[in-house]
Amino acid sequence: MDIRTVAVIGAGTMGAGIAQVCAQTGWETRLFDAFPEGLANGMAAVDSFWDKGIARGKTTAEQKAEWKGNLSACADMAEAVSGADLVIEA
Structure with a gap:
């Protein structure tokens, strides 16, 4: 099975981390949380992780933009x- 689209259900620490890795793999990744604040926090955590990678010289702004x-x-x-090849509950 070829995975192209992933849904991650739960945007807490684990879900945000899973979504980050899936996005970096090149998969279309959709992050969901039942609570709007939880979803916003999860997305912010991923963004912050990528920013720290840029600050340390481990990644580039171009890579972050792609991810x-x-x-x-x-x-x-x-x-x-909808249409996800893989659904992960975290």
Whole structure:
């Protein structure tokens, strides 16, 4: 099975980390959380991790932009899982 689209359900520490790795792998990644604040915090955590990588010289702004293009926040679970090749609950 070829994985192209991943839905991560739960944007806490584990879910945000999983979504980050999936986005860096090149997969279209949709992050969902039942609570809007949790979703915003999860997306911010991923963004912060990438910023720290840039500051340490481990990655570039160009790589971050590419990875960020692979990651989207979804406020609706049905939208997040629609057409997903892999669904991960975290």
